[in-house]
Amino acid sequence: MKHTIKLKALFSALLATLALSSCGTDTETSKGLLEADGSKDPYLVQYLVPGSDFLSIHGITFDKDDNIYAGSVLGQSIHKIDTLTGESTVFVGPPQGMADDLEFGPDGTLVWTSILTGQVHARRPNGEIYLVADKLPGINSVAFSPSGRLFVTQVLWGDALWELDLAGHKPPRKVIENMGHLNGFDFDKDGYLYGPLLYKGKVVKIDVDSGDMTTLASGFKIPVAVNLDSHDNLYVADTALGRMLRVDIKSGEKTLVATVEPGIDNLALNSRDELYITNMNDNALLKIHTRTGAARTVVRSDISVPGGLDLIEADGKETLLLGNLFTYSAIDGASGAVTDIKRGLRDHFELPMSVNIRGERVVVTSWFTSGVEILDRNSHQSLAVHHGFQQPVDALELVDGTLLVAEHGTGSILEVSADGDREVLVDGLPGIAALRQGSDEDSVYATDVLKGQLLEIDDNGDIDIIAEGLERPEGFDVAADGSIVLAEVGKLRIVRIDPNSGEISEIARNLAIGLAPAQGTPPGYIQTGVVVSRAGNIYVSSDLNTAIYKITPQ
Template structure:
């Protein structure tokens, strides 16, 4: 994947409620009961086997290994049918890159967990090294020595590691400039892209001497040799190009043009090039002889998370924070009409989304920021850094942003005219994730879900006073207002969709057995990949599925 320093941002969640004297007592969740109104579950956008596909490697037996970072799994893909199976599932399989060792073992890097992993041919999984934040790419030299890179999360380094895990890692080079997907040549030199400089370099890992092979790339993310080991194939994520580089001279030629968001590649013995695209969540095969491209694994969504729908929109078109893109999806027909992609634009890996009168507000714990986008033009107007695990974010009537910080447990107000100026509205929340406004009430406030405490809390905007609306939930994340005034919440821990009466706290189960709730992983903030909920003016409820990378709707029965 594209490995800029990953920071965690905190989504804006600010809530309001009644004064202490008039506030009702906190009402525990009543035992779930059958829905007062039946809903019909329908698929809006069908799912895919990945949550953003990254590193690739051929196993020599008719299969392609594929790493799935956010899905926390390592997969095997049949080269003929495209069928995908899971070799290592969550949480151990959180792989950014994957390769094969000399004995047939599978090695992969845990970007968030900081663990280097190995699956031996007998199917056993081992932890080889820990405490390697930003663990990214890896490759073996011909003599069996294994090298890894760390990108982001405060580290930029190349190190040698023991393939058996008996010795601690040894740093070879510090601050190379974000050395990404690399491979060794027949000269035992490391060939790889330097992201920050747009270069392909040749590196002597014994001396640290580095020379430029080719340059002028926008965002080179990985290289691989062809079958004859004479040419390098390079993927440029920002331009969507597969480029062939003659290793001896640096001569470049664009072999194929693909969508932006290319992440990694591997080359078969027949010189067919397998390319992963994390934005489109797919794998394509390029024939460099004629530039033809065919799909191997296809998808329509990548990691659908936060959802929003304009209450005045009769067509109920959804804004989907798809982590690697912001997409517009027809709630009724599932048609994707507009996509703003990361890497090739200023958008920062959106994970939560909300709508104001003129703006779209996006937050990203992935890249640690809150962004304000113009609804009409799609232009990113402001980017505000926040490294506190941002989750829900709202724009208030005066333009102030309300952000939920999952790591600090705070709701903070951000003055967009002076973004460095923040005010804590309230604190002491336990993993705030979802936000929904209640600003038209006599006492304006916001509702927030707390994934750690299992509460839905109302926070008064005037002074930050907190009132528990419902408790005893399990990992509530997405939240939305129904036209009838009820709160619709994704209760991820119980894999169900519930309706909460904000006046009494009474909870009704609307749907259960839902494919939501990837397991949490080390190094990530609470509710990292949030399950999104939105409600259209018709009363139809929309739900994102992180497990299936799908989008569902629940239509009220007549």
């Protein structure tokens, strides 16, 4: 009864406060609550697209207690995930935690592969982490045989199956090579290996002692991973079609289990034969009902690896184009709604990590694929593709059609003609991170993340230092007034730079930006993208929170 009286009194007081707005008095206390002036910062910082703990999810595995662990390559971390709530904790953090695939051994030791560094790591039950193997480019999948022997495969940058000695006493043994890129594999009770060949659309059976390989089943578009349940039913993920299938290991007969969005990366079964899969495009972990095909989302986010971005403004609407690595995405600048234009492992495109728009053409760049692609802004059709660069981090087109490519591998900016001829415009820039059009049509602005500089480079390759002393400057954009809005990730902030005086003023601080690069990757790593609309709205990609910020002047 006392609680009821107190609540009634509080409610009556609130109504009275709101009602005072119509009383005609001018004092602060007589204003209605909704008419209070409050206070303002110069800029309002909000999430346009909320984030995730993961920078794309890849391999998954269960421990003996049916706890699930997920690996992230670009996030360089392994997470333990509560499959009921979706909450996660970091089990192994950057940089050692880069995991494309992972599995627990018989004694509880966790082993994982780091595809970008070519390394295999292990974590003993006491928490000690050590290096198992090195110098294996494209190291990808890992599994233990029933007898506890450890096997790994190379794909993309290699094509081989290896046996490793977890104790490090014996050198790696190559079991078989040039199979067609054997990906996520598993063993049956008799010790035979089953796995998918990415480039051949088959699932094969391998004798790991002799290296003999036979085809079990075919008719897949891009099979990426398999797992066996406790009854030796083989589950196969066909990523390009978003299909999960069950294959009889005796007859090779296939049965559809579920259909989801394309982009499946891995799968795992717990001790109850419950099936979980990951989707790298959607940054998702799903539980699949193997009888009905129903999928329950454990975790998911609208974006997975947000990098460079640019902006289309038309009819009062602001639309972002985002280099999201495994997807090429459009984002509504008002609602934050994300639309996938292209999806990895479904569509043919260079996996984009930076975006620059000129007129009706969009230039996307990917150091992951060493490619630069030009797309039609409206139809999104590919107009040209250039390969063979050494870790290109950004690119843009000049008015005359010349393509400028910032190449980290050589520390240079290249001029690329329509015919594909390449010349060095300027070199000696190993820290180059991002490009935008300069103060005139023949110049370009660039950031150097290692030297802490914002540069302007003319068509002769002459360099003018606009600002220096910055801590890890990455993505930026030129505002309508000519000032430069830049992500200074070393200080977790966005700043404005006067290109004439070099004066720096802070816009926003304490942002989740600036993930440290992995070994052997460009120093700008996942570009912190920045773009500014004519109205002054600033959009920023977050590689630490897998999110998009919107910063609005007040």
